[in-house]
Amino acid sequence: MQTIGVLTSGGDAPGMNAAIRAVVRAGIYNNLKVMGIERGYAGLINGEIKEMDLSSVGDIIHKGGTILKTARCEEFKTDTGRNKALNVLNVFGIDGLVVIGGDGSFNGAQKLSHLGIKTIGIPGTIDNDLAYTDYTIGFDTAVNTVLDAIGKIRDTSTSHERISIIEVMGRHCGDIALYAGLAGGAESVLLPEEAFEIDDICKKLIQGKARGKLHHIIMLAEGTGNAFELQKEILEKTGIDARVTVLGYIQRGGTPTAFDRILASKMGAKAVELLLKGKSSRVVGIKNNQLMDMDIYEALSQNREFDKEMYTLTKILSI
CATH class of the missing domain: 3.40.50.450 (Rossmann fold)
Incomplete structure (x- = not known):
């Protein structure tokens, strides 16, 4: 050699x-x-x-x-x-x-x-x-990038008492959403590996608002579904207008x-x-x-x- x-x-x-x-x-x-x-x-x-x-x-x-x-x-x-x-x-x-x-x-x-x-x-x-x-x-850098974004989004979500859907990368593997969701205290984590019921998400949103919760973070891996379709379903079922943030290629870059x-x-x-x-x-x-x-x-x-x-x-x- x-x-x-x-x-x-x-x-x-x-x-x-x-x-x-x-x-x-x-x-x-x-x-x-x-x-x-x-x-x-x-x-x-x-x-x-x-x-x-x-x-x-x-x-x-x-x-x-x-x-x-x-x-x-x-x-x-x-x-x-x-x-x-x-x-x-x-x-x-x-x-x-x-x-x-x-x-x-x-x-x-x-x-x-x-x-x-x-x-x-x-x-x-x-x-x-x-x-x-x-x-x-x-992977570790991507998770920390998402975690930083969660913190910033939570600040504005709390100020406006909003629901935020954060879509991250992960077509077949939801590890970014899973790790960042756990570390960032997300209220809902939706992954391609696990099926979820939209009614369960809506119930959690309604119960959270009823007890005075100021924000709700939903972490969505891209392989689970479309964030804007989820936003539409939530609005139809609860009347709550969630805001969507798609982090995209920001997850690939950075120190x-x-x-x-x-x-x-x-x-x-x-x-x-x-x-x-x-x-x-x-x-x-x-x-x-x-x-x-x-x-x-x-x-x-x-x-x-x-x-x-x-x-x-x-x-x-x-x-």
Whole structure:
């Protein structure tokens, strides 16, 4: 192993830069040449590759987004596209590749490993939707971003005695809504993993107003339903005009938390260590506060376990 590459793919996540920094510096520390691949698999196919040195990753650990930029690439999903990528890797003499991203990025890394390139995946996605690891890079920052928004929205909701629906990201995994809802004291937390009855929500709203409650925060993961449709249903059933805030891409950006910086740094260094040991088609993760790695296929085959205990706690504490 003489030359390794690193790329970020799919949606960006706070902490990706910390992971890139760790890969580059751990690689150089171990006498490897490190190549940065811009715009994910699309950039790999197009040969958008540059050598990185210590200065390339200076002053980036605190920055959100990814200095290598990211993209989604339909061409890479084809045999022709992957063969182009393989040719480019061979031209640049890249023996091993670190891929930072989510499940789609990992699938791509697995395909490249089948073509003979040693690949290691690092989980970078704010959704925390990879079952094999307790936390993904960017999740903690996203939760804290939402938590900050909840505090600001609560201030104005209380002043006007309003109901607020806050829609956050999470198509298939409601962890952002769950964690932020619990930490932010939301009265209702609606997730794709759990069905809910609109009448139960309305009853809670009416009971809260009856006892003099000045606000009511409803956390809604986007995979649960549309916030504006929920607003309409509440108005029809109760006469209460709830206000909607869709946080959108604000959740992807921002300075990564200490947790995400440390997690990303550990995972980046671990990825380089695995490549030096000749490992391939592996992903790095964290379980029970311990860094670990496993086969990509095995990792992607795992079914995610929903934290029902935490969900129940949000209901207990919101009465």
